[in-house]
Amino acid sequence: MDQIDIIQTSTDFPRPPGAIGRGNAESADAGLPGKPVMRYKGRGMTIVTFILRRLFAAIPTLGLVVALSFLLTRLAPGGPFDEEQALPPEIRANLEAAYGLDAPLHVQFGRYVRGLLQGDFGPSYKYRDFTVSELIADGLPVSLTLGAAALLLGLALGVPAGIWAGIARGHAADRLLMALAVAGISIPVFVVAPLLALVFGVWLRWLPVAGWVPGRPSDLVLPVLALALPILAFIARLMRASLLETMRSPWIRAARARGLPERAVVLHHALPAALLPVVSYAAPAAAAVLAGSLVVETQFGLPGMGRHLVQGALNRDYTLVMGMVIVYAALMIAFNLLADLACSWLDPRIRDGRRT
Amino acid sequence: MRGGLGRDVRAALVRDRLAVACATMLALLVLAAVAGPWLLEFDEDQVDWAHMATPPFEATGHWLGTDRLGRDLLVRTLHGLRVSLAIAFAATLVALVIGVAFGAFAGYRRGRTDALMMRFVDTLYALPQVFFVIILTVVFGRGPLTLLVAIGAFGWLTMARIVRGQALALREREFVEAAIAGGAGTLRIVTRHVIPNLLGPVIVYATLTLPQAILVESFLSFLGIGIQEPLASLGNLIADGAGELETAPWMLAVPAACLLLVVFCCNFLGDSLRDALDPRDQ
Numbered sequence: 001m002d003q004i005d006i007i008q009t010s011t012d013f014p015r016p017p018g019a020i021g022r023g024n025a026e027s028a029d030a031g032l033p034g035k036p037v038m039r040y041k042g043r044g045m046t047i048v049t050f051i052l053r054r055l056f057a058a059i060p061t062l063g064l065v066v067a068l069s070f071l072l073t074r075l076a077p078g079g080p081f082d083e084e085q086a087l088p089p090e091i092r093a094n095l096e097a098a099y100g101l102d103a104p105l106h107v108q109f110g111r112y113v114r115g116l117l118q119g120d121f122g123p124s125y126k127y128r129d130f131t132v133s134e135l136i137a138d139g140l141p142v143s144l145t146l147g148a149a150a151l152l153l154g155l156a157l158g159v160p161a162g163i164w165a166g167i168a169r170g171h172a173a174d175r176l177l178m179a180l181a182v183a184g185i186s187i188p189v190f191v192v193a194p195l196l197a198l199v200f201g202v203w204l205r206w207l208p209v210a211g212w213v214p215g216r217p218s219d220l221v222l223p224v225l226a227l228a229l230p231i232l233a234f235i236a237r238l239m240r241a242s243l244l245e246t247m248r249s250p251w252i253r254a255a256r257a258r259g260l261p262e263r264a265v266v267l268h269h270a271l272p273a274a275l276l277p278v279v280s281y282a283a284p285a286a287a288a289v290l291a292g293s294l295v296v297e298t299q300f301g302l303p304g305m306g307r308h309l310v311q312g313a314l315n316r317d318y319t320l321v322m323g324m325v326i327v328y329a330a331l332m333i334a335f336n337l338l339a340d341l342a343c344s345w346l347d348p349r350i351r352d353g354r355r356t
Numbered sequence: 357m358r359g360g361l362g363r364d365v366r367a368a369l370v371r372d373r374l375a376v377a378c379a380t381m382l383a384l385l386v387l388a389a390v391a392g393p394w395l396l397e398f399d400e401d402q403v404d405w406a407h408m409a410t411p412p413f414e415a416t417g418h419w420l421g422t423d424r425l426g427r428d429l430l431v432r433t434l435h436g437l438r439v440s441l442a443i444a445f446a447a448t449l450v451a452l453v454i455g456v457a458f459g460a461f462a463g464y465r466r467g468r469t470d471a472l473m474m475r476f477v478d479t480l481y482a483l484p485q486v487f488f489v490i491i492l493t494v495v496f497g498r499g500p501l502t503l504l505v506a507i508g509a510f511g512w513l514t515m516a517r518i519v520r521g522q523a524l525a526l527r528e529r530e531f532v533e534a535a536i537a538g539g540a541g542t543l544r545i546v547t548r549h550v551i552p553n554l555l556g557p558v559i560v561y562a563t564l565t566l567p568q569a570i571l572v573e574s575f576l577s578f579l580g581i582g583i584q585e586p587l588a589s590l591g592n593l594i595a596d597g598a599g600e601l602e603t604a605p606w607m608l609a610v611p612a613a614c615l616l617l618v619v620f621c622c623n624f625l626g627d628s629l630r631d632a633l634d635p636r637d638q
Contacts, residue, residue: 061483064482064483065484068483068488069491072488075495186619186620186623188575188615188619190574190575190591191594191612191615194597194598194601195608197598197601198608202601209601290484291486291575294486294579298579310581313579313581314581316494318494321491321494324487325484325487325488325491328484329483329484
């Protein structure tokens with residue numbers, strides 16, 4: 001069911017009024033002469049407007065994230081300066097004035113948004129020597145490296161595994177791969193990560209159990225593996241299902257009827273179309289990686305954003321948590337956009353400008 | 357109609373041995389979580405000074421060993437399972453009630469009300485949920501109640517979408533028309549025709565929400581922002597075990613195995629119920 005949703009959301013678009021033209025040699029319907037195919041503007045124009053539109057559509061979402069996280073943290077019973085011992089009221093008032101917390105809510109919000117637009121996420125309430133921006137700048141490269149490596153690994157192994165299982169449908173290889181994939185999907189990252197540390201770090205002693213020395217790639221192997229496994233498993237399943245679905249399409253029958261070798265049929269005719277759901281999955285995969293990075297960074301002691309976020313949550317450091325959540329939300333939106341772009345590049349119906 | 361649903365469920369369970377095994381396993385686990393800690397001889401926070409960090413299956417009276425403080429791991433795991441299950445059941449119930457009410461209302465009213473309500477759901481969907489759950493735990497403090505609210509706050513979205521789609525489709529079905537033609541009142545149509553047909557997908561989705569809720573709870577407890585010591589949950593037991601990898605790997609193995617068992621069983625059961633109850637497949 002999920003998969004159907006993905007396919008539908010990625011290919012079903014409202015038709016632009018009055019934009020009906022003639023077929024184009026590159027479109028998927030090219031074999032059917034005379035069938036009307038949407039043409040909108042020029043190709044480059046479409047992609048640019050498409051990106052602009054998507055960027056524009058992302059602004060309300062991001063705005064909502066900022067507003068909601070701001071409101072929620074201000075709703076909190078007790079302020080950031082509630083310690084075990086109550087502060088004297090004068091000191092408390094001074095502290096609140098210093099951090100601008102004595103102003104009315106809308107003024108505080110205005111200040112915060114103005115700061116955000118200039119890349120200033122405000123001061124951290126607990127790490128008093130750092131601003132939130134500094135902590136983000138500190139953790140972001142680590143988290144991005146980790147996440148990008150995990151996504152790439154998931155794609156690089158998941159796609160071939162899915163194709164293999166699809167071709168070998170019903171055979172031992174297929175069953176084995178799919179059983180592994182079910183296991184990979186079902187085991188959560190916070191179990192996989194310590195298990196990997198136990199096997200490869202403690203028993204086999206191949207890799208460090210935890211730690212981070214800048215520029216030492218062996219520190220990244222286990223975290224990336226732990227993050228990539230569930231994504232890899234999901235991509236393999238998605239790829240297999242989508243390939244089998246595509247292999248039933250009329251153009252595949254046409255390709256076979258022309259006597260093309262099976263290899264060419266699968267790789268050149270089925271694969272591009274079958275990849276669409278996998279590419280659409282890149283956005284939820286990115287969300288999974290971002291959430292998983294909290295666990296992995298905690299388990300393996302990596303100084304990324306996730307660890308700052310968890311520490312911030314433990315310390316009730318509102319500005320830090322808000323800043324991190326906003327950055328994570330922006331990353332997720334960016335990944336959605338990238339996935340959409342990749343889909344439009346893969347899908348000839350979108351590529352040819354059928355999209356409004 | 358209701359007899360029909362019961363028959364479908366029974367038929368599915370008979371057909372699918374694995375689903376029966378999963379249902380039995382789940383029932384046993386729930387029973388163990390509820391009754392186990394009373395029947396076993398140790399309390400969950402009782403320290404056995406003579407047997408600290410002993411491995412499982414040694415003749416110490418602790419079947420599955422003890423942690424580094426000498427607390428019985430089996431008892432703690434059962435307690436953790438109890439807490440995790442309680443939160444997950446409650447959160448699923450919250451999701452169920454809000455989701456069914458919201459979705460059924462939107463689907464029933466159709467038109468502008470429906471569009472507006474679903475727009476709201478779409479907006480919440482677009483938020484990075486895990487991170488908002490974390491914000492909620494920061495705001496309301498850590499503890500079981502916060503977790504319940506935070507998980508329930510996002511859990512109902514998918515349920516609302518499913519129920520709304522079903523309600524929209526059901527309104528147009530011939531048997532509803534037939535019932536109207538037969539002179540049935542709104543109440544009779546809703547209770548005898550709409551709700552029984554909604555029930556299948558709702559049950560299926562609820563059994564699939566349950567493991568999701570357990571996973572979110574364990575995820576947060578693993579990070580230390582969920583259930584706090586001395587209260588045990590599967591998540592903080594796993595986190596404990598992950599910290600003692602080198603000296604006491606069973607501290608990770610026992611709660612992790614328990615979690616996987618529950619999640620696997622729920623997912624298998626949900627899948628096979630979906631095969632049995634999904635009206636589109638029949």
